[in-house]
Amino acid sequence: MSDNNSSAVQKLIAKDHIRELVYLYSQAVTTKDTDLMVSLYVQNASFGSLGSGEKALRSMMDKTMGDLEFAVILIANHTISFENSELANGEVWARCYAQNGSEGYYEQLIKYVDQYQVTDHDDEENKRWKFKSRRHLLWFGEGRESPLKLPEASWPKSNIGIGRMPLEDVAVRKFRNESNP
8 A cells, every 4th residue: 555545544544533532522421421531531631720630520520410410412513634643633513412400401502622632652553542622612502391301202102202211311210200299
């Protein structure tokens, strides 16, 4: 394979790894998995006024997800550009559907502005891309009536109502029990 083709293939592989990183971020939010979230960032990542590193990230997770009942982030329009073989930048648009104990149900439109960095780069096969930084730019957040209060859909009987997966979640069951005494 020519050097140009090899370089293009390496860039495609890097983009795939970076996209997977963004999907794993969404998974960490949905599952409220702080350890997974920590594994996605470089050690010295900055988290604004909370500081840098793992302790600051754990603090941010506790602050933003402490009373989270559920969250789902849908990813769209992910663009990636490379500064060099170890640094890249990206923009990701996302739609978030979430509910917490203090604000209730809300939907957000978010633009993430990311910097990605390679770690473990001694071996080309074991390159790992991680977030160097991730800026959450909220375009809007809109409060709505919680869909968790809907009756069971019992799909495919009905397309309208709450589905099986949320009904199996402990936090959702607790919310429904407290909402319907």
